[in-house]
Amino acid sequence: MAPSAASGLLAKADKKYKSSPGWFSSSSSKYEEAGDLYQQAANAFKLDKLFKDAGDAHAREAECREMQGEKDEAAAAWWNAGKAYKKGYPDEAVNALSKTITLLTQAGKFRQAADREKEIAQIYLQDAHDLARAVESFERAGDWYAQEDAMATANGCYKEAADLHAELEHYPQAIERYQQVADHSLTSSLTRYSVKEYWLRALLCALAIPDAISAKRDLDSYISKDLTFSSTREAQFVHKLIEAVENDDVDDFTAAVAEFDRVTRLDNWKTAVLLKIKKEMLKEPVLV
Template identity: 60%
Template sequence: MGASRGDSLLQQADKKASSSTGWFSSSSSKWEDAADLYQQAGNAYKVDGRWTESGKAFEREADCRLKADEKNDAMNAFYNASKSYKKTDPMAAVNALHKTIKLVTEAGNFRQAADREKDIAQIFAQDGLDIGRARDSYQRAGDWYKQEDANATANQCYQQAAELSAELGDFPTALQLYKTVADWSLTSPLTKYSVKEYFLRAVLCCLAMGDLVLAQRSLDEFAQKDVTFPSTRESKFAKELVDACDEADIERYTAAVFQYDQVTKLDNWKTNILLRVKKALEEDEGNLT
């Protein structure tokens, strides 16, 4: 690849950063000038699609901004670095985002920290890079959003964390997160319609844990929280599944799943959980015969 404008700007920035401070200039202005040149280099590399070089240039800009005590500009530079790195080096993007979060939390801006933590979660979740760390980041972002009273966004993050928890086989955490999301959803007429979905998912988590007592107790608890829930298809489906498992009746269980799917198409998440529960039923039946 031939020399680009980015290469030229990077050389100028390196020269400025390593220069000695003259009689009539301050150390601060030296770092500011170098930072401006690194920023220009980062943007020039972006134009050329040289994403890794762009990310590195923005990180060097951020370091100079910190030396010039320009923390807000350093935050932006680290964030710009993460956006460039995301194209070619996900872990470098995550590291740059962690540096951004450190600065924004020190400044007390937890809403912005939540946004960046959510970015980290999305990077880890994409293509299954690291589901465990994605879950943890979604949960942390949710906590920060909640702290800042951004409840709707917090619950979107908790929902993602719940789905990933179940994917990891951590059903107790998934159950608690779905209950948290459901409780908040009950407080608003705009979100109340979705509560039955979260209640169903919570019961499925109980079944995946093999805890029929907790499943039935959860159904009773949900009926008290929302008096309309027992009349919904979701509640009747959940109750039929609990009864089928209680009787170890695989045919009844399979029929309930088939009938529900005929009217409301099961998504991949529910399908995977239902298959897991069915497999456990089959294994129990095999142990009895």
């Protein structure tokens, strides 16, 4: 079988990479030419839908760019490698994107680094199903976005981290993040509408600990920050849940959930946390 165009370009790139510089050329020009050939090979592999080979070729290109001292081009090549690896090779994608981030942070390009870190978080979440590492990456991306005054994007990352903290049953950390996002959202008329959702999630996390006393205290605190919150369905719903938990009344708890769900359909996240709260209520008390 005749070699593909991609394989031919890769062979040329390897040959150029291993060659000795000529009399009238430098090692830098050798790596530049090899890098260009690796890039061409990577693009040809993509046409053949050989994404692992494409990622490998971009990675070799990145190494050549670094040897040239072209750090911006190296960062772009590592990113291209990461995008190719995302087609079924999550570990390699994370490694390539991490190398991109190293170069970007060295150059002080934290907004771009945050974009790549967010990509890593999504890989951990969707492909690797590693929630703990996804949380770390979402929080790191959020910090970098905040540092660059991209607060809306930062809050999106912090909210993702909060949701995952709750899935991991790290409820205090989830509450802290929800409160952080809510506090910032209160500062703008464009985002104030979303505060009741963040506070609802934080209060459900408090009840899942379980800590009805803290939930009641936090509810009062949220109302003091925004007096309109007390009249919302979210606040009234949580108030009923707190009373049911304090009275250890599973029937009232179930009725409150059903009533809320009839008007505002519960999403999977809320359903899971509410089931956790109910499970805690059904536990037999420990005799001392």
